[in-house]
Amino acid sequence: MFASQADVCFWGLSLSGLCPASATTLWQWWECDITQKGYEKKRAKLLASYIPHLPSKTNSSSAPGPSTSSASRHHRAHRSGGARDERYRSDIHTEAVQAALAKHKEEKMALPMPTKRRSAFVQSPIDTCTPPDTSSASEDEGSLRRKAALSAVLAQSLQSPDYWINRSVQSSSTSSSASSTLSHGEPKTQPQPQLQPAASVLADVLAHTRIENSVPPDVTTSTPQERGSRVDLPPAVRGMSRGQSRSSMLDTADGVPVNSRVSTKIQQLLNTLKRPKRPPLSEFFLDDSEEIVEVPQPDPNTPKPEGRQIIPVKGEPLGVVSNWPPALQAALARWGATQAKSPALTALDITGKPLYTLTYGKLWSRSLKLAYTLLNKLGTKTEPVLQPGDRVALVYPNSDPGMFWVAFYGCLLAEVIPVPIEVPLSRQDAGSQQIGFLLGSCGVSLALTSEVCLKGLPKTPNGEIIQFKGWPRMKWVVTDTKYLTKPSKDWQPHIPTANTDTAYIEYKASKEGTVMGVAVSKISMLTHCQALTQACNYCEGETLVNVLDCKKDMGLWHGVLTSVMNRIHTITVPYAVMKACPMSWVQRVHIHKARVALVKCRDLHWAMMAHKDQRDTNLSSIRMLIVADGANPWSVSSCDAFLNVFQSHGLKPEVICPCATSPEALTVAIRRPGARGAPLPARAILSMGGLSHGVIRVNTEDKNSALTVQDVGHIMPGALMCIVKPDGPPQLCKTDEIGEIVINSRAGGTMYYGLPGVTKNTFEVIPVNQAGTPIGEITFTRTGLLGFVGPVSLVFVVGKIEGLLMVSGRRHNADDLVATALAVEPVKTVYRGRIAVFSVTVFYDERIVIVAEQRPDASEEDSFQWMSRVLQAIDSIHQVGLYCLALVPANTLPKTPLGGIHICETKQNFLEGNLHPCNILMCPHTCVTNLPKPRQKQPGRSPKTIPTGLPMLVGNLVAGKRIAQATGRELGVVEDQDLIRKFLTVAPICLQPGFLSEALQWRAQTDPDHVLYVLLNAKGVAVCTATCAQLHKRAEKITATLMERGGLNTGDNVVLLYPPGIDLIAAFYGCLYAGVIPVTVRPPHPQNLAATLPTVRMIIDVSKAACILTTQPLMRILRSREAAASVNVKTWPTIIDTDDLPRKRPPHIYKPPTAEMLAYLDFSVSTTGMLTGVKMSHAAVSTLCRSIKLQCELYSSRQIAICLDPYCGLGFVLWCLSSECVFARCLCETPSAPYSVMELCTKGLGTQTEMLKARGLNLSCVRSCVVIAEERPRLALTQSFSKLFKDLGLSPRAVSTAFGSRVNLAICLQGTAGPDPSTVYVDMKSLRHDRVRLVERGAPQSLPLMESGTILPGVRVIIVNPETRGPLGDSHLGEIWVNSPHSASGYYTIYGEESLQADHFNTRLSFGEPHTLWARTGYLGFIKRTELLDASGDRHDALFVVGSLDETLELRGLRYHPIDIETSVSRAHRSIAESAVFTWTNLLVVVAELSGSEQEALDLVPLVTNVVLEEHHLIVGVVVIVDPGVIPINSRGEKQRMHLRDSFLADQLDPIYVAYNM
Secondary structure: OOOOOOOOOOEEOOOOOOOHHHHHHHHHHHHOOOOHHHHHHHHHHHHOOOOOOHHHHOOOOOOOHHHHHHHHHHHHHOOOOOOOOHHHOOHHHHHHHHHHHHHHHOOOOOOOOOEEOHHHOOOOOOOOOOOOOOOOOOOOOOHHHHHHHHHHHHHHOOOOHHHHHHHHHHHOOOOOHHHHHHHHHOOOOOOOOOOOOHHHHHHHHHHOOOOOOOOOOOOOOOOOOOHHHOOOOOOOOOOOOOOOOOOOOOEOOOOOEOOOOHHHHHHHHHHHHOOOOOOOOOOOOOOOOOOOOOOOOOOOOOOOOOOOEOOOEEOOOOOOOOOOOOOHHHHHHHHHHHOOOOEEEEEEOOOOOEEEEEEHHHHHHHHHHHHHHHHHOOOOOOOOOOOOOOEEEEEOOOOOHHHHHHHHHHHHHHOOEEEEEOOOOOOOOOOHHHHHHHHHHHOOOEEEEOHHHHHHOOEOOOOOEOOOOOOOOOEEEEOOHHHOOOOOOOOOOOOOOOOOOEEEEEEEEOOOOOEEEEEEEHHHHHHHHHHHHHHHOOOOOOEEEEOOOOOOHHHHHHHHHHHHHOOOEEEEOOHHHHHHOOOHHHHHHHHHOOOEEEEOHHHHHHHHHOHHHOOOOOOOOOOEEEEOOOOOOOHHHHHHHHHHHHHHHOOOHHHEEEEEEEOOOEEEEEOOOOOOOOOOOOEEEEEHHHHHOOEOOEOOOOHHHEEEEOEOOEEOOOOEEEEEOOOOOOEEOEOOEOEEEEEEOOOOOOEEOOOHHHHHHHHOEOOEOOOOOEOOOOOEEEEEEEEEEOHHHOEEEEEEHHHEEEEOOEEEEHHHHHHHHHOOOHHHOEEEEEEEEEEEEOOOOEEEEEEEEEOOOOOHHHHHHHHHHHHHHHHHHHOOOOOEEEEEEOOOOOEOOOOOEOHHHHHHHHHHOOOOOOEEEEOHHHHOOOOOOOOOOOOOOEOOEOOOOOOOEEOOEEOOEEEOEEEOOOOOOOOOHHHHHHHHHHOOOOOOOOOHHHHHHHHHHHOOOOEEEEEEOOOOOEEEEEEHHHHHHHHHHHHHHHHHHHOOOOOOEEEEEOOOOHHHHHHHHHHHHHOOEEEEEOOOOOOOHHHHHHHHHHHHHHHOOOEEEEOHHHHHHHOOHHHHOOOOHHHOOEEEEOOOOOOOOOOOOOOOOOOOOEEEEEEEEOOOOOEEEEEEEHHHHHHHHHHHHHHHOOOOOOEEEEOOOOOOHHHHHHHHHHHHHHOOEEEEOOOOOHHHHHHHHHHHOOOOHHHHHHOOOOOOOOOOEEEOOOOOOOHHHHHHHHHHOHHHOOOHHHEEEEEOOOOOOOOEEOOOOOOOOOEEEEEHHHHHOOOOOEOOOOOOOEEEEEOOOOEOOOOEEEEEOOOOOOEOEOOOOEEEEEEOOOOOOEEOOOOOOHHHHHHHHOEOOOOOOOOOOEEEEEEEEEEEEEEEEOOOOOEEEEEEEEEEOOOOEEEOOEEEOHHHHHHHHHHHOOOEEEEEEEEEOOEEEEEEEEOOOHHHHHHHHHHHHHHHHHHHOOOEEEEEEEOOOOOOEOOOOOEOHHHHHHHHHOOOOOOOEEEEOO
């Protein structure tokens, strides 16, 4: 027996226990259209006696009136479907939700609404319930209303921050997101007292908000360029110092402040995140060995079970009746012979009228025919197709129960095992693959079906049944009577006494979506029918109305098996009939005077919606109304509401009998019909907080979080029941503890067919006591139901294991969350109450996801308002945060065969990015509470102050490790100038001191016909060549023109504005001949002048160029009207076109007096968006060329193929300098970014290698294929490139990378004689702590790093702590410093900031070698001594570049590299083409380019959030989805993240969708 009243004291009457008369009146009031005044009057009158203090709250409760009235109107308009799922209907819970929301009303939740492009809106016509399959571009509804509201807002707030928002909207002509952004948040013209308009909330936040430390953009353009143009976008001039303070005002080109809309929404997000309901976080872990996850500390206030250990509950004995048959088939044989004309089954047509009646005689004869046909007519006598014990699939629709009955009993008579399944609708039907797993595990190869059903199955063009996904190959057999053979007179079926052999297999879907078959033995089937007969007191000849599916669960057990055992007349009402005529089952009860009805809560609701049309209905004949899903705690409201309506129609309160069932244990418990006038069982009003901790507590404090639970009666006769802990060993629970119900009974399932491992954990459970000792040898079966035992052994169920969500150690029931979400006035937003709740595992915990179907006519503002209110309601009532809330178009969630939501398929679509939501709200900041506390920086660390306690330096050791430094080969020095000239005639090398101009002159004299350059077009055809003499003469003509027309002085700067080609090279040497300083600049893009021309203008202004050399087409562009719209074309310096120059020679060629003189200026936009120009001297240029020659072994016979940008960096060096210095032939192609070239080759030529090989393409001649880039080597890309072209002769050893920076253009370059590039694997967690920990390949959180090439001759590299400026040991992460004769001389700046030059180009170590001058590269890396040997025979020191110091993100006190996060993001979904990340006000912003359709845009938001949280332990603040090509890339193929940030804040990206994660 259950514990005494002293052990548990949680019982009381439900608040819904109104008297029947009042309840009926209340329901009639609910259905009527009344005025607001009448509503208040009736409400007060009806509830005055129950809630005495109600009149004092009349005013406060009047707000929901209009929505309630509209709700009832909507119910009448859609009676067939309903506007919400009434299984979860509870007026008490609805009031609790509204009370919880009222608490938040005054807080003014200022959630930033997402930004959505108009074309991303899903077109949803109001007059239809089925939206189109794909989202189509359409105008946002209500545009006229928004325009009027916009004018009103402008008139009211010209001087408020809103004015800047609206001004930005009006002035932005390139961003269609501007209007859609504001349209979500502007107030409607008619006031709505219930909803706070988003625009007014925004204004409230703006009125007292000031963005602190806002960083200005480094770029002044307004429109991003196309990806293919590779245009450097103009940054601010002052921005070359790391950590330099910036101004706090942002201005775009049209004068609109950047803190207009996007940054305002981010500030809203920050304001919201300042109020998280999260527990205080403990200190951050200090060592890598510590666990990352924050371990929750036990709360001392957590309720714990206090009762004694439960005692197993025994059911009533199963009685022995003399006339019970020995087997179920025997019962059919008996009734078929003795009661042949007695009706067994009546089927209804689509209108609800009787279609046919199957008598017991017909059922018996047809089943005999089918059994005979299966055993004797499907094969030969020697080789029959079926043997007794074989499994057969039954594929019949619910609308044809007669055929299913015949097939089921025919299989029983033939002693084959029927496996009833649903009819597959399509090859990709939701769950069809799981059904295939069931058929495979059961060994099914034959399917029985009807002729009508067979014709409706999808077929191939040949007319054959298609092969369904995941199904084994099936043979289909039609079981219509005309295809059956009458058995011979001497044939009789074998009907043995019920034994342990399997009788039938019933399918069951697990929580993970796997479909398994529960085998029910013959004795279990018979015993279950006997137990149901005793519990329900079935009698012969009764009439039963069955609304449930007759193929499984209660519909099968009562309507097919037990009914035949007791000769019951079953009237089956299919699901399709209920949709067309909801009152059909009530009409059948009335017409046939049915004694028993088998329904679900939805059927009760549908009948209530249509009861007014049948006023003469009489339900007094019902003695038992079995509610199949009565185990759902929310069924109590449906039962009460149905009783209130139909009690006046003869329905007796004691006939409502909820029950609890399980696919494994079959019927667990059922309420027996009570005596007339007997008091109804009491109900438990439980605390949801206690339930979440697994204990039973009566709710006495907060009535908003109460759950009213009704009993499901007593356990079945002959059964034994226990309550055990749902997780871990099956330990018996205490009397006040929630646990899983386990059953021992002969009337349950026996196993999962074909799955012995899973069977043991479910069907062979032996409970243990608190000491771990088994309580006996009896095995129990897990039911999957969570509940407890109440007084007088009544069973209470509070949920199911499959709906259990374990979040932070607390249990939450999915049905409870659905009920709360539906109580938040879903009529305007949720389509027919279709809501799915499930959990996903993200960052070591379960996260709750809610997905709902949105009504076609729901507005964006209503949807977002509903989502925000659901967040508040669930947080208040359940004390749990939601991870994601998504709205999808109506009728798009995968459905079960009976029309419900397929939860497993929905979850799978969510995780795979196939959900296609139309609105989404992520709340990771709220619900992810297991992140550790951010690491705090140690005080006193400053770059300018040397901290105490520096590591001890002894020789070449620091802190006990070798100093991390590496040196390239030595550069030889030839002092004899005559020897230099001698070598120049053979293999001219530029030796110090020497000048580029001299090298070209000597070559033109000694070997004038040697071809230096060959320019190839896009097709690989040579379009231009240049020999030594031609290049020299061309340079001389340019020099003469400069001297005549330029009016230049020696040392003046001249801008070279040319497309890539020989003209650029000739102009460069022409400037050297004239003694002026060349500045190469990428020309503006003709189709995108607005974005690219300001960059050109800025470089010209910064460099103080006195002249511009260019071509005639470019000169016309510079002076065009289009250019005048972007820059001031009247103030250009002197422009000289060099297309048609006279044949003149200069009077003299300039020779610099010293090699330290400036040779050229190298301007480029860095990855951080900074425009920097460095000075390159003649000595540095000469040494650099010489170093490259020695490293790569370049001679005059070599050919160099260059596909690089020729305007800056190492690309310019290889284009313009190396050929003259090393006398090699350069094959120059149309340039693009190096890594982009590899990507194009890998993707575009991946399937064409065989064709290229057939054409004779051979790459074995390639000695070195070097990728030039100032970033971390892309290991995966280089490996795939090498693997792809290996068949064409390309040696994997030849593919390598180079490394350079602004202070030194070439530090590493893989040569031909050095060791192969090495690869190491580094722990990413240690990198975030500025440490290096090498791990094995495949280790968790491992990052592969590739060596960045061999260090060039004459270069010395050391790894330094960027804060202390002290040297670091081997394999330690630090800044890479370089000492080299070819380092740049310094920054070229008009402001003369010498401190920058001294800091970056001439800095010293704090200890160790204080006199050596180093240049700071600004890149983090480490040096590792390998086992490989270099050319000199010493062990090779490999340099590994991790990333740019300026690019790193300081988040949570850790250092993150953007490329790591971007790599994870790009893997998250197949439609992410490229991604970039940056931070703004400590929020991580992820921008992803969508390569698929815009319908997939919102799918990326949760996937991006998930992957960053899982792999990097960061919460994404903003997710921006943009078109391909929006992320700016500089000429070297590197992302300009800072420019992207500034464009985003200035609202210039035209995003598809912007999600602000809460």
